[in-house]
Amino acid sequence: MARDTRETLDTKIRELNDAIIELASIVEQAILGSVTALAERDITSAKAIYEGDKTINEKRFELERQALIIVATQQPMATDLRRLSSIIDIAGELERIGDYAKGIARIAMRLGDDTPLRQLVNIPKMAEMTADMLHRAISAFVSLDEEAGMSIPKEDDQIDILYNLDYQELLDLMIDDRENIDRATFHLWVAHNLERAADRVTNICERTVFTTSGKLIEFDHTDDESDAF
């Protein structure tokens, strides 16, 4: 590969990194926004997030298309090749996290003006933690920060703990009063979506480690692969 070709490749990879950051930022806002819409019973915002998922999907496919064009035209190798393969993978992970946000937005639309169950238990906290993990996971990938890629997945344990607490608490609410069953079930789905979203953040971190070291590792997390609501 000649040096001018190298510069072209560097520019194209920079552009793809920018596109990944942009997509991740939209997904992050969708996660936070969907939970806020649920908490504030804001159907208009929930609908906007639900509709906005189309943009996320389009951006994911565009990223994938651009990455494949670079693979075909620049014939990258070693770290470059691993980075491009990871970008394709991460674009897919972001789209799936977007689907979880869309699922939460749909629940917010379904619940509408119903009185919320207490203060949504730990759901807002889980959304904040997931969005924060996602933000840092993407920064780690773009800057090829292997150390951060290795450490961020450990935070997933905290989200799993919150999910399990929620699960127990929502179950108790259902046992206490049959009237709660409908709303508690929806809340359980929301918590489950957030828990799955955080799992996908750890997948992004796995791609950072793969890009920097060439090692394909799997961080431990519950991986039941069930679909978003």
Next chain:
Amino acid sequence: MNKISIRNLTLTYSDGVQPLRDISFDIPANQISVIFGPAGGGKSSLLRSLNRLNDLTDLTHQKGSILLDDQELLDPTLDVIQLRRRVGMVFARPVVLPLSIRKNLTYGLEVAGETNKDRLLEVVESSLKKAALWDEVKDRLDDPAIALSGGQQQRVCLARVLALEPEVVLLDEPTSGLDPISTGKVEESLQDLKKEYTIVLVPHSVQQAARTADQAIFLLQGEVIEVSSGDLMFTNPQEQRTQDYIQGRFG
């Protein structure tokens, strides 16, 4: 099983330049070993050492060892004509003899004393088939080889080497002047040839190295930097200098 073992090989030219310095690695039988690296790194010098073509240059000193099976190739008493039958070479620019396609293939054997017409006929067909050229020239074997396209001429050169039934085939940028279709045909034929022969290839690009290598050897300024499987070398090289080179940061 290793076909060739190179140990601590150092070559020195009369002007003191050392194209190869203390290099050691093995070339496995029935695989494609690809030697790649920037220009001037010693790739061709290394290839020429494997069939003693360096004897024709102003090389003043060779140190170390090159074993072909158990035979020392640097032994000054070695019969180099015999060696070059065992270790054939295809060069970057195809040079066909000013003879028919058929004669290009039988010439070497006839010089070596082969007179059996049936045997010669058989060799023409089998070596052209191995070089993936038979279908294209079988109806015009008595046409002058010079009339063939560049890609076909290069495959005649490969077939000419194969006609002598070597054990090792050395190829020095054999497709550097060829179009992508001819390049593809040569590369494809190498994949078949390795079943019978040991192949050592100096590729004309890193991409060709990645496409063809079972084993890859990265040579930089006369030194072996890294030896590994082709799969590993081009996806996850272990040495920073290899990584920088294959990613186009120098060279």
